[in-house]
Amino acid sequence: MIERVLKKIFLTDNVFLLEISRSNREDILLGQFASIKTSLKDKILRRPFTIVRNEKNSITFLIKVVGSSTESIGNFDKGDFVDILYPLGKGFKENLDYENTIFVGGGIGIAALIPFLRNVKYKLIFGDREGEYEEVLKYFSLKGLHCQEKKGKFKGYPTDFLNRYDFDTIVGCGPKAMLKSLKDYSVKNDKKFYAVYEEVMGCGVGLCNGCSVKTEDGDFIKLCTEGPVLDGKRIVYD
Structure with missing residues (x-):
């Protein structure tokens, strides 16, 4: 097209x-x-x-x-x-309870969360390693806890601040290390976790295996047709 x-x-x-x-x-x-x-x-x-x-x-x-x-x-x-x-992509059709959901973004992963945050009241933690996304947050009028690794009011990683909030569901997008940490937290604390997973793709329509991701049961999921929003606790983050 x-x-x-x-x-x-x-x-x-x-x-x-x-x-x-x-x-x-x-x-x-x-x-x-x-x-x-x-x-x-x-x-x-x-x-x-x-x-x-x-x-x-x-x-x-x-x-x-x-x-x-x-x-x-x-x-x-x-x-x-x-x-x-x-x-x-498959798209996300679940009815989120925003009162009990927290969104966690890291770096350019914030792009995948923006559609979820329009015209609703939400909870957001955003990890910005060097503070380079401040103008992005302003442009989209995104409000939440904005953390950086080594400076600013909130120093640390997004997962360091999860216990500040009450929630039973996490929706996250960002680096694999962050998604792995969110998975570990979700398993340990019995939370639901949706990962908006990003990966290099080949065809984008399910004809190849270029975007296959491994699951805990040893299967593989084609991200382009079954994602990109996946059960985050099911994925193996290599």
Whole structure:
């Protein structure tokens, strides 16, 4: 599918918003994503990104430049054509009890949580290693406990602050080490844990095994078709 860039805004030196046109009228569910083709001729695989906002005529992504593929997407300008597949993934259909749910994000993983936090009252812990996401939080008007590893009012990792809150469900997205810690906490304290799991993908539609993740029972889950929102206690975080 070919869409057009409507807007691009760099919120930090390497994190930007990309808003593109939306001609596909299929419903977009929480957790679903799109797969964008880069402009690099030597890069065959598309890159998956959470749809952080979906409006009638546009969809928006929050992207961090971490390599040549995301850098090339960051070079798109208003009016450029974009080769994109969407919506992809199973989506999240559970009815969350927001009063008893805490959202935990780490780094660019906050992008996958933003769709859950629109027009609701929520609890959020966000881990920001160097404080580089302050402008992102401001742009999306995200409120919560903002922790950093070595500075700021709250020093430490997101899991260090879980006991400040009352909850029975965790929804988390971020580095694998953080997800592993959330899993361990959930198992120990008998909490439900949904992981919005991010992984490099191949086709993005279930035809290959490029995004398979291992489970505790030895099986493998194709993230692109069965995720990206998974039972976080079932996943093996290598």
